[in-house]
Amino acid sequence: MDAKIAQLLDGKTLAEKIHSELQQRIQELHPKIGRAPGLAVLMVGDNPASAAYVRNKERVCQKVGIASFGQHFPSETTQAELEQVIQSLNQDDRVDGILVQLPLPDHLDAIALLHQIDPNKDADGLHSVNLGRLVRGERGLRSCTPAGVMRLLEEYEINLKGKQAVVVGRSILVGKPMALMLLEADATVTIAHSRSHDLAAITRNADILIAAVGRPNLITGDMVKPGAIVVDVGMNRITDDAGNFRLVGDVNFDEVKSVAEFLTPVPGGVGPMTVAILLQNTVWSYSQKS
Ligand SMILES: NC(=O)c1ccc[n+]([C@@H]2O[C@H](COP(=O)([O-])OP(=O)(O)OC[C@H]3O[C@@H](n4cnc5c(N)ncnc54)[C@H](OP(=O)(O)O)[C@@H]3O)[C@@H](O)[C@H]2O)c1
Known part of the structure; x- marks a missing residue:
């Protein structure tokens, strides 16, 4: 019998669906604005x-x-x-x-x-006012990458309520807003970083594991709980043996795909979602003028 392989969280296809929805929304708003x-x-x-x-x-x-x-x-x-x-x-x-x-x-x-x-007009959602709105749970422009991850999880109907979520990385660009959005969705959130002791023990506890570090293949198969949902935000350009550039994530895809239940590919996972949310934020600001 074949070993079970994780289902891919397909950000590329979802991003294309969001593009079509935005295109339609713009066509509706254009005559008014x-x-x-x-x-x-x-x-x-x-x-x-x-x-x-x-x-x-x-x-x-x-x-x-x-x-x-x-x-x-x-x-x-x-x-x-x-x-x-x-x-x-x-x-x-x-x-x-x-x-x-x-x-x-x-x-x-x-x-x-x-x-x-x-x-x-802060389409990236990185201004302190918008980060403050996120902390307070108020409506506002959300940081694109973590908002893209949340939209991807929602699309696959992944229930976050009461689940153990671990975010590896605490940058203002990804890790911190990601943790706040997971908290807003009622997950129990742990943030790990470069000073965390025994990273593997922390990540093995995660029902939802988000890697936003910038270290190729940091998350190996033995660091993942069987059946976990794993989202790889990392985008690392590496040179292979033939001297060609290749994009890899922070997660060792080949190892983790036989442990996780859901997994994002790199490329084609979080990257296209980031751009889709950027455009969604722009259209949201635009819609406020109608
Ligand atoms: N897919 C996308 O659209 C998208 C968007 C943005 C970023 N990215 C990618 O996501 C990755 C992270 O980006 P970033 O801007 O958040 O990077 P960053 O500002 O460099 O932050 C990296 C974080 O990882 C932590 N870290 C570093 N080494 C670690 C280790 N060995 N164990 C545990 N934690 C460690 C750091 O901890 P300290 O705080 O202790 O230093 C820091 O909090 C990069 O690969 C970037 O290219 C992708």
Whole structure:
């Protein structure tokens, strides 16, 4: 008899479904608002991974009917110049969402720039006002990656109530908001990080395990409870023996697929969901103008 293999949590297919729903929503709202929604993605410097992410965001925007107001700045652009650009986008009625593609060159202060964005146009949901709304359980723009994970779990009708959820990673981008969203869904949440003792003992306790670390294959099969739901947020570019780049997650997929009940692939899991929620946030801000 074949060993049981985890069911894949297919973020790519779900993201495409969300794109179609957004496209339809935009068509309904367009006559009332009198324009298409607009998203401005600001990129500074020439990081090739960031450039690929920005191109992808613009491609999906075009597909669903969101106008792109993206701008690409040279590496030496100053903080003051970027602040001025953000201020003018805040005032621009055609723009519903603004995001600064991270990482930024070292001389720039990313947090200070994020705080220049009007919280109602904060498509990435990373402004302190929106993070504060999440802490308080108030409506607001949610951080895209953790909100994408929650939407994926919901699609597969995974019940979180009372379950042990473990989030590995405590960044403001993923780990912390992820833990808060799981808490909001009534899971019992543990956050592990680089100073946690005996990570395997913590992760083996998880009914729902979210890895958001940035360490290829950190989570091995023996660290996972049989039947757990495992979500791999990690996106690590590694070079294989043939010298080719490959994207791998934080979870050792080949080992964990025979232990978990559900598992996200990398690529095709959380990545496309992040972009889908970014567009959903933009359309939500747009809909507030109807
Ligand atoms: N799929 C997507 O759309 C998407 C979106 C965003 C990020 N990502 C990926 O998700 C990963 C995490 O991103 P991030 O921005 O959250 O990274 P980050 O800011 O570097 O945070 C990494 C977190 O992992 C913890 N950590 C590091 N080594 C560890 C270890 N050996 N054991 C336990 N915890 C450890 C760190 O702990 P300390 O706090 O103690 O340092 C930190 O909290 C990256 O691979 C990134 O590329 C994917």
